[in-house]
Amino acid sequence: MAGYLDRIGAGKILMDPEPLSFDWLPNELVGRDDALGEIASMFRGIESPNFSGRAIVIGPVGSGKTAIVRRFSDDLQKHLSDTRRILPVHINCRNHPTTSQVLQRIAQNLDHRHPERGFSPGEIIQSIRRNLQNSGKHMLLVLDEVSVLLLREGDDLLYQLLR
Numbered sequence: 001m002a003g004y005l006d007r008i009g010a011g012k013i014l015m016d017p018e019p020l021s022f023d024w025l026p027n028e029l030v031g032r033d034d035a036l037g038e039i040a041s042m043f044r045g046i047e048s049p050n051f052s053g054r055a056i057v058i059g060p061v062g063s064g065k066t067a068i069v070r071r072f073s074d075d076l077q078k079h080l081s082d083t084r085r086i087l088p089v090h091i092n093c094r095n096h097p098t099t100s101q102v103l104q105r106i107a108q109n110l111d112h113r114h115p116e117r118g119f120s121p122g123e124i125i126q127s128i129r130r131n132l133q134n135s136g137k138h139m140l141l142v143l144d145e146v147s148v149l150l151l152r153e154g155d156d157l158l159y160q161l162l163r
Contacts, residue, residue: 076140085136091141110139
C-alpha cells in the first residue's frame with residue numbers, strides 16, 4: 001500500500017470547503033446592487049396577494065446570474081416573511097432537462113412525499129397548484145439554464161406554468 005495515502009485526513013488544506021460547493025452563496029454579493037435592484041423593480045407590487053411577476057435574467061456564462069437570482073430569492077423570502085409565504089424553488093434545467101423532471105422537482109419541493117412516478121405532466125401541474133393553494137404559499141420558480149429545456153422540448157411547460 002502506498003505510504004502517501006496515510007496523509008489523507010491528517011491535515012487541512014482548506015479551512016472551509018463550503019464555498020466550493022455548488023449551492024454555496026456568500027452573504028453579500030459585491031458589486032451586484034444594481035443587478036439586484038433591477039430584479040427587485042420587476043417585482044414591484046409583490047406585497048399584494050394577487051401579484052404575479054416574471055423576470056428573465058440573461059448574461060454570459062459565469063457572469064453571476066445564478067448567484068444574483070439566488071440572493072434575490074433568499075432576500076425576498078425574508079423581506080416578505082410577515083406578509084407572504086414565499087417558497088423559492090430553484091431548478092437547473094441542465095440537470096433536469098425534461099418537462100417531467102422539472103415538474104417532479106417542483107412537486108417534490110412543495111411536498112417531499114410526492115411520488116416520483118405515475119403521473120402525467122397535467123396531473124403534476126394540478127397537484128402543484130392544489131398544493132400551493134392549500135399551503136397558502138407563493139412559489140418563486142427559478143429555471144436556471146432554461147434554454148436547455150426550451151431547445152429540447154419547446155416552450156409548452158413555460159406556457160402551462162404561467163397560466
